[in-house]
Every structure is written in structure tokens, then in C-alpha cells.
Amino acid sequence: MTDLLDAARDLDAADPLRAHLDAFADAPGVIAYLDGNSLGRPLRDTAEKVAAFIRHDWGTRLIRSWDEQWMALPMELGDRIGAVTLGAASGQTIVADSTSVLIYKLMRAAVGAAQGRTEIVIEAGNFPTDRFMAEGVAAETGMSVVWLEPDPVHGVTVADVEAAVSDRTALVSLSHVDYRSGALADMPAITDAAHEAGALMMWDLCHSVGVIPMQLDAWGVDMAVGCTYKYLNGGPGSPAFAYLRREHQGLLRQPIQGWWSAADIFAMGPSYEPAGDIRQLLSGTPPVMSMLAMQGMLDLIEQATIEGVRAKSLSLTDLAVRAYDEALAPLGVRLLSPRDAGARGGHVTIGHPDFREVTQSLWSEGIIPDFRFPDGIRLGLSPLSTSHVETVTGVLAVRDAIARRS
Template sequence: MTEDPRLPRELLERAAELDARDPLAGFREEFVLPEGVLAYLDGNSLGRPLAVTAGRLARFVEEEWGERLIRAWDERWLERPTVVGDLIGRTVLGAAAGQTVVGDSTTVLLYKLLRAAVDARPDRTEIVADTENFPTDRFVVTQVAAETGRTVRWIAPDPAAGVSLTEVEGVVGERTAVVLLSHVAYKSAYLADLPGITAAAHRAGALVLWDLCHSAGVVDVRLDEADVDLAVGCSYKFLNGGPGAPAFGYVAARLQDELVQPIPGWMGHAEPFAMGPDYAPASGIRRFLSGTPPILSMIPVEDMLTLVARAGMPAVREKSVLLTGYVLEVADAVLAPLGVTVASPRDPASRAGHVLLEHDAMEAVVAELWRRGVIPDFRRPRGLRIGLSPLSTSFAELATALAHVDQLIRSRGA
């Protein structure tokens, strides 16, 4: 077995050509790129850190935290959840100021916004969700339904695709309180019709809560333009906030006074330091905060958003389409004859930032890839998921990774 697997020459030349004309190629050098990692293909689970972040965190400890101490809450930290929220909204969500806030985990924010939305439609008895959504989303839907006496109308989409507009139109109606869906399917990368589904739910009088975990920072999301009601997303994937970085919540301005925050806490109080006997919600988006926000974790997010703003989301999306398209080229030319199938949409308009390749040997292949310094992830029962963060991934890196996949599947007698 060769120690240096390579793709056929035409595919290597194609990768070199794409790198040569990539306007975003220079951004890759701004990330931490350890020598032991040949290819990182898991940016849709945990993004690489930016090199600049290490210095910023050190300065924060020495200066902002170390020197200002508790005074920093009054000076800037109290406003950080909404300041960073507005930055996320402006840079990657297509959201005007005052509608996005940072705080809590994705799970907690999903619960809060779903519960608030259901409670805002007391005469409606159903929540619409899908069986292929990320486990957290399904668990939260089931719990909120049990707490509020609602029924869940489950859509069962094609696992290799995702929830379609037609499927949603077939289940929403006068009993629907809320529709909760992921904009991007976490397995297949299917990109749902966010504007169309939102409009369909509104025609039925329902609210929509979108999970943007796999779209924020890689798909050109336009929440205000689509008249979206509510959204939640994490910041450790394409926003590179680091492990456990906080989630963000979006609540359209028109709904902020109507919805009741189900987990009231001191940080969402109109006067956080009044310490009075009763809860009075803050005005605007701030009322959706609960406890003390993770100030440290917002620093890496700010750094990545600065990078994304420089690149521009349209350019990020364009490179994402090219990266996933290159995976399909290699899969068709090299991996398909070995029995590998593509379980992601082929239409780039319906495909987000990752590709799922399926083969019975993939669990063992992924384990060996990690030992070699090629890092995708494995999705049961037989999927290798290639997550491609456009600003930190080169086409040459991707070609190297796919060559190793090819070699390992061949070595298993495919």
C-alpha cells in the first residue's frame, strides 16, 4: 500500500485550479493549522480556532478581566450579549439590529423560544416537527408538547434529503401552533426552503422556529427578508466560537412584546441589579436572556465574524458550493465504483456545507483516517460526513483527504 495516496491527475489538477482562482484562499492562513492534521473535514461540528484569538483571550484575562474586574460588567459586559447578537444578525443572518441575542446553549434557547411560541398560541393544539431532525430538537419538541398538552405532528422526510415545502403544506392547519425545523439537515445537508415554508406556516396562522446550527456562517441566511418569526443557532460550528460556545436566539421585533420568556432570570430583568422581589422583563430582545452570559466565549465568535464580514457571505456560500461540488466529482469518478453512495442533494441550491458518503466500511475507515490526521466524522450506520468550512479549507486539503478515503476503501476489498 502506498504511503502517499493520490487522486487521478485530472482531479488533482482540478483542485489546484480551484485553489488558484479562489478569492478566499488567503483566509486559511489566519487559522490555527497544526502540522499533524493533513485535512480537517469537521468544521460543521467544531470550527478551527483563529490564530488571533489566542492573543485576544490573553489580553482579556490580563486587561479587561484582570484590571477592570467587576467594573467591566457596567462598562461593557452587560451589553455584550446584544452587541455580539447584532453582529451575528448583521453578518450572517440578514437580521436588523435588536433581534438577536447571545446566551445559553442551543438546547436551552430552543426550549425557551419553542415554549414561548406555543404559549403564544393557546388555542392551537399541534407542533409540527420532523423525525430526521437533530436529537436535541426532537427531544425538546416532545418535552414541550408533554408540558403543554400539545400533540406533535411528525413529518418523516427522505433521510437523504430533508423536509420539503409540500410536506409542510400537507400537515399545517388551523391546529398548528408552531413549526420547528432545521434549515439544514444535519445528516444530508439538505437545505430547506426557508422562505417558502415560513410563508406556508404563516398562511395557516402558525409561528415558525428555525434551527440554524448548520447554516449560520455557511449559507446566506436572510431572516428579515423571509419574515421569519424565531431562530436559534450555535456558534461553535461555522462561527468558530470553540467547544461549548454559546448559542444565539433571534426573535422578530414584531413578536418580542408578545412572547413570554419561560425561564426568567436576573440578566433578562429590566433592572438586573435592582434585586427586587418580582420579575419585570427587559424591553426588546434582552428579555430572552436568563442567567449570566458566557463573556469569554464570545471573543472567538467576534473574531470569526470579523473574518466573515471581510469575506462576505455571498463569497463564502459560493466557495461552499464549489467545495461540496468537488466532493461529488471525486465521489462519482473514484468512489462510486467502490460502492460508495452520496446521501446528500446533488442540486447545489438544495445542498449546504457538508456531504454524506455512505459505505459499509465507513466506521473503520473514519477511525483509520483520524489516525492518519484526516478528520471527518462518522454518522451511523454507514456514513462519512465531510464538513467543509469555506474560510479554513483548501481544495488541495480536500483532495488529500479523499485520496485517503479511496485508498482505505480499496484496502478493504471493495
């Protein structure tokens, strides 16, 4: 497989973003990190930034930092995510709670405003949180869930949605990139299909933000939620963000009425009056320290441009598919992602009955892919921190681990 490694070296040499590889912290003993779609690597300067925060912003300024910078941080960081990665104008994105909590807030707000509509449309194979929240919200509100069952490799299509929506549909909730296969949904066309039926459209961006260019404003998206610890490298448990289109602000009402979303946060009044802007999606005190790490990654994405990041992602995943064809297909490994690069997100999924044991073996050798039940390995190729050589090295390690078991 010398040709594969030679091709990878050539691609790395020509990579316009190769300098960004040095921005990430070393992981001793790790030869190939192929799980950036689950947890992004920390930047090299993250530890010092956190230490400086403790020394100064918290340690010296103490509570004064709330007035000086922290009160506005959820909105300012949301605007930054919106501008750099989402195609969203200011005042529509906010960093707040976990992905699960924000999905619940927006789902509940959407169906609460849906007069006379009784159904939530969601994919049967969507990420568990999305499905569980849809079931919970439906149970709370007396609605029913309509389950889409698309092709497991190619994901939800416009035709799937058009066949499911009707004048009973309150909300369509889908993932932009399928967490299993990496299939990329046609966001503008599916959003249009939901709107044609009079429904609101919500997107889960967890596997696309920071790696796929999008235009939420131009495409008419009503609401979206995404995590920040994958391609935004915010660290384990870093808070999620929510996008709520400006025309819905002040009209939709989220259910967790905490003091941070009150119209006058310090009035301490006897009753709740929600803010009329994006701050209405907050509840409790924001996790300020957990918002630190992602800021450096947003700087890198802004320098590279989201279009540049996507171009690198396409190059990496195309090479992974080529390496699969040459090294893994002859061993009976299945390709579980679309071959068409334009229909694929930032990861490539492959399948084999031995992959649970293979993954354990690879981890012990410093090759870190991601196992997904029942028999899939995801090759999560975060463009700014992953090289082409690293990608091929990982695929060849999978080949060798299968061969050893045989």
C-alpha cells in the same frame, strides 16, 4: 486521480478567499480537516486574544468591565451575527445559552402564546435536541407532536409542510440545513406555508449560519436558534444565539425567568417583570469568555461577505461530489446528499458499511472527517479554512482506506 488534484490546485489558485486560509491555527499532524461543520478550527490569533482578555479586561479592569463592556456584549454580539450572517436588523438577535436551552425557551414561548392550538410540527429525523425539546414542551403543555417524514436525502419540502399544518398547528420547527444529508430547506417558502396556517415558524440554523446567506427579516421568520462553534468558529461549547422577530418581543414570554431578563436588572425587586426587548431571552450571567473566539471569525466573514463564503462553499462541495463520482462511487459508496448544489448546504455526506472503521483509520492518519451513525461520513467543508486540495486529499484517503479493507 491526478486530474482531481490538478483541478483542485487550479481552483485554489483562482480562489478569491485563499488568503483567509492563513488566518487559522496549524494543527500538527492533520493533513485534511473535514469536520468544520461540527467544530470550526481556531483562528491563529485566538490564543493571544484570550490571553489579552485575561491580562486586561478581566485581570486589570476586574468587575469594572461589566459596566464598561460586558453588560451589553450579548446584544452587541447578537446584532453583529444578525448583520453579518442572518439578514437581521439590530435588536432581534442575542447571544446567551446553549442551543438546547434557547430552543426550549423559544418553543415554550411560542406554544404558550398559541391560544386554541394544540400541535407542534417537526421532522422525525431532525437533530435529537430539536426533537427531544419538542416532545418535552408538548408534554408540559398538553400538546401533541406531528412528525414529518421527508425524503432522507432531499429533506423537508414545502409540500411536506403544507400537508402537515392546519388550524391546530401552533409552531413549525425545522432545520435550515439537514445535519445528516446537508439538504437545504426553502426557508422563505416554508415560512410562508406555516404562516398561511396561522402558525409560528422557528428555524434551527446550526448547520447554516456562517455558510448560507439568509434574510430572516425579509422572509418573515418568527424565531431562530443557532450555535456558534461550527462555521462561526467560537470554540467548543461557545454560546448559541437566538433571533426573535421584533413584533414578538414583549408579547411572547420565555420560561426561564432569570435576573438578566428582568426589566430592571438591578432593582432586585420582589417579583419578576420581563424586559420588553431582546434582552427578555437572557436568564443568568452570560458566558463572556466563551464569546471571544467567534468575534474574529465574524470579522473574516464580513471581509469575505457571506455571499463570497457561499460561493466558495459551492465550489468545495461540487468538487467533493465530483471526487465522489470518480473515486468512491466505483467502490459502492453511496451519495447521501443532494447533487443539486443549490439544494445543498456546506457539507457532503457519503455512506458505506465500513465507514465506522474507516473513520477510525483516517483519524490515525491525520484525515479528520465526521462519522454519523449508522454508516455515514460527513465531509464538512468550512469555506474560509478549507482548501480544494484538502478536500480532494480527504476523499482520496477515504478511497484508499476502503481499498485497504477490501
